[in-house]
Amino acid sequence: MKAFRGRLPHCAVSGVVVATCLLAAAGTACAQVAPPYATLLRQSADAPRLALSEAEIRRAEGLSEQARARPNPSVSLMTENVTGSSPYRGFDRAETTLQYNHTLELGGKRGARIEAGEAGVTASKARDQDARAAYAYDLALAYAAAEAADSRNALAQDEVEEGEADLGAARALVDAGKEARLRALQAETSLNEAKAALHLANANRIAAFARLSALTGSQTPFASLAQSVLDLGAKTPAVGPVDPLASPYYLAAQAEREAANRRLKAEQRRAVPDVTASIGVRRLEYDNATALLGSLSLPLPIFDRNRGNIAASRAEADAAQARLAMAQNDARAEAQASAAQFHAAMARVTAALGAQATADETYRLARIAYEAGKSSIIELLAARHGLAITRGGVLDARLAAFEARARLARLTGSTISGDPIQ
Incomplete structure (x- = not known):
């Protein structure tokens, strides 16, 4: 059974289970099928998380553009x-001055400011790339979780159907006098437990699809999947050696460190005083004459030397350096751990598939033996319970292998299929 295919309950399922399924269908009357993972990733380019990251890039670009601006000049008109x-009773002795003032930035302020703005844009783009890698990873896990929940719901339906069949066989033997009525009650109890598990599996399935819809920003909830990402992950070639220093997470931290250093340099340059140059023309009414004037003014850095901003920027640069070291250590550890977990999960999948084959055969033989009166209902129920555990174990192992592969893909900045993230 493929997890991404819809499945309707058989007529053998009890009325309570049918009612549950009908209520779930009514709640998803306007639901849609989630497209394949790669298509969904492209279509969700305007998801809220990605829109937030793109807005941060535009913000950094705006700040970088503003950093190139020069100080505005000023014009003053004064009459004395x-x-x-x-x-001086009238205007006969008036002296009118028209003056142009311009601040000259010294000490490389503008250049340092421009470099800091450009570094901020680079850092925002690196963060955006890391955010896209993280989103692709989270979307893959949400897609896989929805598929796993769908599969668990289908397994729960199988459990109910098999419980119905076991109960029917037990009642037939009781009616024939070959089995005590207690055995039918035991089979009925097991069936009720399977029905309760089906209710829970159906609720978990609805929750998993709701989380997938919310992650993509879809206004119409998804109710089924067009693709099995667990099968896609199993078919994708194993990820090769991962360079931790090429992961989007580390590159973003590196760009953040560079931007922090540039901002520190800009704050240090701001401590250099600026010169204001002025030139003007003065009209002397009493002498009927016009004269030119010019001046230079320089602030005295007595009280404000920008020490607080420099100290804050230096602390920010130190914190960015520490975050870079942490990112390097985390990336290396994650690469080693994910590779080991992936190989272990693949071995676990192989073992689980072997256990499921054994459990299938055990249940088949137990069913034949019980119907022939050669074994008790306890042995049959135990065999069916063991089969349910092994089926769930296979699904758990496949999901663990997929998650490990997805983490390796996130470290390389690619999707689970190996395609680079745009």
């Missing part, structure tokens, strides 16, 4: 020696 006491 007017409307006072004699001889």
Whole structure:
């Protein structure tokens, strides 16, 4: 049975289970089929998480553009020696000055500011690439979780159907006088437990599909899958050696460290005083004359030397360096752990498949023996319970292998199929 295919309950399922399925179908009347993983990843380019990351890039680009701006000049108009006491009672002795003032940035402020802005854009793009890798990873896990929940729901349905058949066989033997009524009650109890497990599996399936829909930002909830990502992960060639220093997470931390160092340099340059140059023309009414004037002004760095901002930026740079070291250690550990977990999970899948084959045969033989009156209902129920455990074990092992492969793909900045993330 493929987990991504829909399955309707057989007529043998009891009315309570049918009612549960009908309620679930009514709740998803407007639901849709989730496209294949690669298609869904492309279609969810405007998902809220990715939209947030793109907005951060635009913010950094705006700040970088603003960093190139030069100080605005100013123009002043001033009139002196007017409307006072004699001889300045009127405007005959007025002195009117029109002046142009411009601040000259010294110490390489503008260049350092531009470098900091460009480094901020680079860092935001690196964070965006890491965010896209993280989103592709989370989407793969959500897709796989929905598929696993669908499979568990189908296995629970199988359990109910097999329980119905076992109960029918037990009642037939009781009616024929070959089995005590207690055995039928035991089979009925086992069936009720299977029905309760089906209710839980159906609720978990609804929750898994709801989480997948929310992650992609889909307004219409998904109700089924068009592809099995567990099969896709098993068919994809194993990921080769992973370079931890090429992972998007490490590269983003490296870009953040560089941007922090550039901001520190810009703050240090801000401590250098700027010069304001002025040039103007003055009209002397009493002399009927015009004169030029010019001036230079330089602030005295007595009180404000930008020490607080420099200290804060230096601490930020130190923190970015520490985060880079942490990212390097985490990437190396994650690469080693994920590779080991993937190989272990693949071995676990092989063992689980062998155990399931044995459990299938055990249940088949137990069913034949019980119907022939050569074994008890306890042995049959135990065989069926063992089969359910091994089926779940196979699904757990496949899911663990997929998660390990997805973590390796995230470290390489690619999807589970090996395609680079755009």
